[in-house]
Amino acid sequence: MPSDGNVWEWVSDLYGRYSGNPQTNPEGPDTGWLYVLRGGSWFYHARPMLITFRGNNEPMNRVGHIGFRLAHSVE
Numbered sequence: 001m002p003s004d005g006n007v008w009e010w011v012s013d014l015y016g017r018y019s020g021n022p023q024t025n026p027e028g029p030d031t032g033w034l035y036v037l038r039g040g041s042w043f044y045h046a047r048p049m050l051i052t053f054r055g056n057n058e059p060m061n062r063v064g065h066i067g068f069r070l071a072h073s074v075e
Helices: none
Strands: 008-014 035-038 055-057
Touching: none
Parallel strands: none
Antiparallel strands: 008 035, 035 055
8 A cells, every 4th residue: 555655855865885883864875876765655655654764766767756855944
């Protein structure tokens, strides 16, 4: 059964293996061509909605279930 999320969200990390050490906000590798996707979407089952699950895709690949979130911070 598909999840109820809107779209996968792009994040700025490149996709790659994380180290085995416990980390807060781990970053991906310095080079690569696949970027991390988070959050799941209406197109997939609920498993990708787990915070530990990461998808990946090439930024030039345009599909209807991948997007981004705009955020504005006022200091």
